[in-house]
Amino acid sequence: MKTTKLLSLIFIGLLTQQTFAQTKPRPLTEEDFYEIKTLPIPDNIKLEIGGVAPMPDGRLGVCTRRGEVWVIENPYQLNGTSPSYKLFASGLHEALGLAYRDGAFYCTQRGELTKLIDTDADGKADVYESVANWDLSGNYHEYSYGPVFDKAGDMYLTFNVAWVGYGEGKLAKWRGWLVKIKKDGTLEPIATGLRSPAGFTVNSNGDVLYGENQGDWVGSGRITHLEKGDFAGNAGGLWWTKEPDSPLKFTTVKDVPDTGEPMFEAAKKMKSLKLPAVWFPHALMGISTADMIEDETGGKFGPFQGQYFVYDQGQSKAMRMTLEKVNGKYQGACYPFREGFQSGTLRARWGNDGSMFVGQTSRGWGATGKDLFGLQRLVWNGRMPFEMKNVSARPDGFEIEFTMPINKESAENLKSYELKSFIYKYQHQYGSPIINQEDTPLRGVIVSEDRMKVRLVLDNIRQGYIHQVMASGILNDEGQPLLHDVSYYTLNEIPTGDLAKVPLRANQPAISPVKEIKSATKKEKIGASKDIIVNSKEVAVLLKKHACLACHAEGSKVIGPAYTDIAKRNYTNEQILALVYEPKPENWPEYATAMAPMSHVPKADVLKIAAWINSLDKKSKADLNKIENRD
Amino acid sequence: MLKKLLFLLSPLSGFAQTQIQLNDLNAFKNPSINWTIEGGVTGNFNGNALTLTTGKGVIVNTLRGAKYQATDDLYSVMEHGDIKMSLxxxxxxxxxxxxxxxxxxxIQxxxxxxxxxxxxxDCGAIYHRWDESRGKGNEGYEGHAPRQNAVKAPGLWNHLEVDFKAPTFDASGKKLTNARFNKVVLNGVLIHENIELLGVTRGAVLQEVAKAPFRIQGDHGQVAFKNIVYEVFEPSNVTFSPATYEYYExxxxxxxxxxxxxxxxxIAQPTAKLATIQSGFLIKFQGKFNxxxxxxxxxxxxWNGMGILLIDKDTTIKGWYLQHEEQKKSKQLLAGEHTYSISYMKDFSWRKNGLAVFMQKQRSEKQAITERTSLPDPEPTPLVEVKANDQPxxxxxxxxxxxxxxxHAISVGMPNGLSFSYDLNQGGFLHLWRGKxxxxxxxxxxxxxxxTAEPMGTIIxxxxxxxLAYLASAETLFPDSLTKNDLKYKGYKLEKRNSFSGEFMYPNFMYEYKGLKVNDITTPLDQFEGVNRNLKFEGEAGQLYALMAEGSDIIEVSTNRYSVDNQNYYVQVFPTENNKPIVRNNNGKKQLVMPLNGLKEISYHLIF
Known part of the structure; x- marks a missing residue:
């Protein structure tokens, strides 16, 4: 019965698209729920924000990569009024973190945690107290982040490894580590394996979560819960396990299983290796994990209390993350949330009114947002977005909780879902392709009584893998689809408990759209690639589907080069295929971010894309000897 | 910046420099009695005369003759056209x-x-020209002030580097190109670059020529020179006939x-400008040169793309390159006519069309075979300058x-152009400078x-x-560096100091050295002739010594005033009854130290 109804609906849609379009509600966008407010910045200030610190009196402190600390009065721009900027401190070295506590600012410079105090109450710091300082080798990649206070008043900091063609920690002590600076200034090393830990937080349980950027030893962006003695994966910092105060026993890079197998396999062989709580699949979610922040607004920011917002510097956007504890360990899912910020979204902190300040910079780092720097506020306007509020693990699959009741028929239709799983390599090389991708066919769904939840029962639940949970077909009572239809759950542990009672549906060959992907991976008969007929519309779909557009655009530089610029390199379609599967960042030295290998994308799709790229600027290849002139 | 400039002015390898041996006056034509060879000179920033020590290596104008006699000017025996010179x-x-x-x-x-x-x-200026017919008060014209005042205090050595291009003339003596200062660098500061001179400066013979001696003014005041080094370049007289070309799209x-x-x-000269498209073309040029x-x-x-250079039908340079990848190849050429052929092919558009080919005779300037605009300029990097302010x-x-x-360096720019950089880990000065x-x-x-950040002025x-250091005796070596256990950096306070025209906030750096609390504050002297460093210490000062200067030499030029490190800067000290400065040897260098027993603070001046 229900199938018939839906099918007829589809048929009507196909036959009379116009009619269908007229009856369809206006598609809602992120903007309809979360509004971005831009703070004006005076002309002469380069507000390349490295840290944001809202103050209890309604002012806002920000620190910049040019070493300034600005105190902004009236940053909420109440009733349409303007903010006012005052220079509180200056001369710091690439300040990438700021906190305000008990009347003073704490700022992390490259080589020092500095307490900035205004003793004569003129609105300018006159004491620059060195709370702690540490060694640097002078490598530009030795960025230092923090401080984040814990409840006891101690401070956490994270230290990038140097970049010398790979992440190297040994050039200066504690590079690649999470450290705690106690109130008396002493430094306690906590955990290592950090590569480029630009964002981290201490959550309401007092646990440290940190975000990692794709790179060597890091197949994709991810968030890891760090406890004392953990090794988060990048070998650069292991050098300092030789120190007597290292919480890890002496470990060298040789002890790390550098095999290219998934990280959860490597972790079976290396006890200290800590698995991420949530993977943020590269390009499918973000490309450079930055700040994160827990929703403790009590509903002022919407329906996501207790969840996390995670920023991506390169894609100028916010994502969302939910965590649960399974077998005593954090794991969970990530979801798209809000795009469209003006520059590279590095830092986020709650304002006093439950809105979020987002500090931004992109100089030398590249970002989708076109501005070199910026300061914006993300505000919930009180309307309820239709979202997957929470995806959690079950012994036989997942449960999706929604923010509002769902249309039961759409939810019970298995075609509404697209499920698959995959993982990344753990290896010393930069990045990783997606590997071991498999379908996770849906056996059945159970919609809860109140229509707020759906239980998904899977046939192929895979421990250790990232599970894509896509629910494009689900509608709410207004007939609207989800604002974001995808999430990625990192299933390190499978919870125990009762299995769902769904009838076993044998042989449903056609229902899973995953099949389509699979058929595409089968070797299609394609002739020599030059014969591929370019179908721009089809390619547009492929570019979106495989997240190519996260970093590339047809005619303009985004994170990576424009397709028209790639066309000018005169690669053959096969060369493009090879480069997509195994990128060579050295070919594009002027780009800050290396491309991840995309070998999970079916060859036929890449060749179609390649043919389209080459159609943008047809060029011929050089033959050196034939132009030589000896006349 | 300094390093870069020195590099730019340093001679190409294989090109010989000549140093004028100042053992006698033979390199100069009929020097007047004003000029003598000496072993050394010393001066003082408030002294009106230099003090001489006998020996060799320095040429000094003592001005023992009458003032303002043009015959006292010193002329070199050598004659030069294009020249790079330092002294x-x-x-x-x-x-x-x-x-x-x-x-x-x-150069003034x-x-x-x-x-x-x-x-x-002023010092470093390209002096103005002079023409009385312009009317009283307007005689001086076309002078060039230096970009900034880079001169050091009287009695200190200044270092000047000049890259000069002589005017050129045709066979009839008609001037073809003007004289030009390619670069003038004073004390490491670039003060002129590519300044063309439309005629001679004041006080010179008007007639311009291809070659002439250099001259040093010798009738106005005392002056000493040493380390006069030069390298001359002959004009390259290769001539080119117009090239033929074939252009394929x-x-x-x-x-x-x-x-x-x-x-x-x-076409007169080969050029990439012939291509009207960015990609998918080939140009072949053929020409002759004599x-x-x-x-x-x-x-x-x-070049950007693929190029092949044939000289006399012999492949000389060939390959796919981008324009920053300069290729070089040397060839022996006989006198007479030779041929060249340049093929330039480009099949991509992500770099601009660019083609440049040069030839250079040893000790000559490069000559372009291709047209000047054939090579696009490299992407310029904009200057990001931190400017000194009315507050430090x-x-x-x-x-x-x-x-x-x-x-862990910090730079402090003080009002009126005095700056210093400081190593916060060690509590020591790195550089002091005057200027931007x-x-x-x-x-x-x-x-x-x-x-990195770089000083923009005249640095010492x-x-x-x-x-500060605890030393067992006045002979004990001073430590080169201190560990974090011995020296703890605590931060700095910005402190008000009243000086010259108002209140200023200067950083007071705070340290703990082996239990001793130390405050280190540096402020400008009233006339900006240098800085005053004040060190206050709380704790046991019994074996404590201060190191006030270190260098290759330390010369007492007047009471309690020393010139340091080859007369690079002055140190002024203020001894007490019981605390006297000592000049001593320390690991092959001279040091000026002072025992601090009984004191709670010490100040000294650095003047430059």
């Missing part, structure tokens, strides 16, 4: 001299120390699709100190991979050491 000079207070390239184009030498805004008569695998060129013709003199010639190329400006950065990268404050380009342009380099 050191020293003046007493108020003195005046000048270096005239080709006896005609003067004058004690204009402390002058805030220099004009075209549309390529398949690098070969023209059509056998017949799209256009052909003759070499008047046999010798070794270096051909060099810069502080900026942390990485900073080069010799070949070491200091990671800080070039932060390498830190703030793009992601700033070097992360200090010893980077914490200035």
């Amino acid at each position: 050191d000079f020293m003046m007493p207070k108020g003195s005046n001299s000048g270096l005239y390239l080709q006896s005609r184009y003067e 030498i004058l004690d204009s120390w402390l002058k805030k805004v220099p004009n075209d008569g 549309g390529l398949t695998n690098g070969i023209p699709k059509q056998n017949t060129p799209t256009t052909t013709g003759t 070499v008047p003199e046999a010798g070794n010639y270096t051909f060099s190329s810069q 400006v502080l900026q942390r950065s990485f900073m080069m100190y010799g070949n070491k990268k200091k990671t 404050f800080l070039d932060a380009t390498q830190m703030w342009h793009d992601r700033g991979e070097p992360q 380099t200090s010893n980077d050491k914490f200035p």
Whole structure:
């Protein structure tokens, strides 16, 4: 019965698209729920924000990569009024973190945690107290982040490894580590394996979560819960396990299983290796994990209390993350949330009114947002977005909780879902392709009584893998689809408990759209690639589907080069295929971010894309000897 | 910046420099009695005369004759056209001299120390021209003030580097190109670049020539010179006849699709500008050149794409390159006519069309075979400058100190153009300088991979050491560096100091040295002639010593005033009854130290 109804609906849609379009509600966008407010910045200030610190009196402190600390009065721009900027401190070295506590600012410079105090109450710091300082080798990649206070008043900091063609920690002590600076200034090393830990937080349980950027030893962006003695994966910092105060026993890079197998396999062989709580699949979610922040607004920011917002510097956007504890360990899912910020979204902190300040910079780092720097506020306007509020693990699959009741028929239709799983390599090389991708066919769904939840029962639940949970077909009572239809759950542990009672549906060959992907991976008969007929519309779909557009655009530089610029390199379609599967960042030295290998994308799709790229600027290849002139 | 400039001015390898041996006056024509060879000179920043020590190596104008006699000017025996020259000079207070390239184009030498805004008569200026017919008060014209005042205090050595291009003339003597200062660098500061001179400066013979001696003004005031080094360049007289070209649009695998060129013709010089598209073209140029003199010639190329240079049908340079990848190849050429052929092919559009081919005879300037605009200019990097303010400006950065990268450096730019950089880890000065404050380009342009900032003025380099140490005796070696256990950096306070025209906030650096609490504050002297460093210490001072200067030599030039490190800067000390300064040896260097027993603070001045 229900199938018939839906099918007829589809048929009507196909036959009379116009009619269908007229009856369809206006598609809602992120903007309809979360509004971005831009703070004006005076002309002469380069507000390349490295840290944001809202103050209890309604002012806002920000620190910049040019070493300034600005105190902004009236940053909420109440009733349409303007903010006012005052220079509180200056001369710091690439300040990438700021906190305000008990009347003073704490700022992390490259080589020092500095307490900035205004003793004569003129609105300018006159004491620059060195709370702690540490060694640097002078490598530009030795960025230092923090401080984040814990409840006891101690401070956490994270230290990038140097970049010398790979992440190297040994050039200066504690590079690649999470450290705690106690109130008396002493430094306690906590955990290592950090590569480029630009964002981290201490959550309401007092646990440290940190975000990692794709790179060597890091197949994709991810968030890891760090406890004392953990090794988060990048070998650069292991050098300092030789120190007597290292919480890890002496470990060298040789002890790390550098095999290219998934990280959860490597972790079976290396006890200290800590698995991420949530993977943020590269390009499918973000490309450079930055700040994160827990929703403790009590509903002022919407329906996501207790969840996390995670920023991506390169894609100028916010994502969302939910965590649960399974077998005593954090794991969970990530979801798209809000795009469209003006520059590279590095830092986020709650304002006093439950809105979020987002500090931004992109100089030398590249970002989708076109501005070199910026300061914006993300505000919930009180309307309820239709979202997957929470995806959690079950012994036989997942449960999706929604923010509002769902249309039961759409939810019970298995075609509404697209499920698959995959993982990344753990290896010393930069990045990783997606590997071991498999379908996770849906056996059945159970919609809860109140229509707020759906239980998904899977046939192929895979421990250790990232599970894509896509629910494009689900509608709410207004007939609207989800604002974001995808999430990625990192299933390190499978919870125990009762299995769902769904009838076993044998042989449903056609229902899973995953099949389509699979058929595409089968070797299609394609002739020599030059014969591929370019179908721009089809390619547009492929570019979106495989997240190519996260970093590339047809005619303009985004994170990576424009397709028209790639066309000018005169690669053959096969060369493009090879480069997509195994990128060579050295070919594009002027780009800050290396491309991840995309070998999970079916060859036929890449060749179609390649043919389209080459159609943008047809060029011929050089033959050196034939132009030589000896006349 | 300093390093870069020195590099730019340093001679190409294989090109010999000549140093004028100042053992006698033989390098000069009929020097007047004003000029003598001496072993050394010393001066004082408030002294009107230099003090001489006998020996060799320094040429001094003592001005023992009458003033203002043109016959006292010193002329070199050698005659030069294009020249790169460097020398050191020293003046007493108020003195005046000048270096005239080709006896005609003067770089002013004058004690204009402390002058805030220099004009075209101050030290380092390209002196103005003079024409009385312009009417009284307007006679001087076309002078060039230095970009900033880079001269040091009287009695200290200044270092001057000049890259000069002589005027050129045709066979009839008609001037073809003007004289030009390619670069003038005073005390490491670039003060002129590519300034063309339309005629001779004041006080020179009017007639311009291809070659002439250099001249040093010798009748206005005392002045000393040493380390006079030069390298001369002969004009390259290779002549080129117009080239023929074939231009093909549309390529398949690098070969023209059509056998017949799209256009052909003759052109004065080969140029990439012939291509009207960015990609998919080939141009072949063929031309002849005449070499008047046999010798070794270096051909060099810069191009974007594929190029082939044939000299006399011999493949000389060939390959796919981008324009920053300069290629070089030397060839022996006989005198007479030679042929060249240049093929330039480009099949991509992500770099601009660019083609440049040069040839260079040893000890000559490069000559372009291709047209000047054929090669696009490289992407310019904008200067990111931190400017000094009406209040002290502080900026942390990485900073080069010799070949070491200091990671915890801070630079302090004080009002009126005095600045210093300081190693916060060691509590020691790195550099002190006068002039513009800080070039932060390498830190703030793009992601700033070097992360360094560079002083922009006339710098003196200090010893980077914490200035206090507990020593067993006055002979004990001073520690080179201190560990974090011995020296703890605590931060700095910005403290008000009343001086000259108001209240200023200066950083007071705070340390704990082996239990001793130390405050270190540096402020400018009232006339800005240097800085006052004040060190306060709380705790046991019994065996405590202060290190006030270190260098290759330390000379007492007047009571309690020393010139340091080859007369690079002055130190003024203030002894007490029981605490007297000592000049001593420390690991091959001289040190000025003072015992601090019984004291709670010490101050000294650095003047430069």
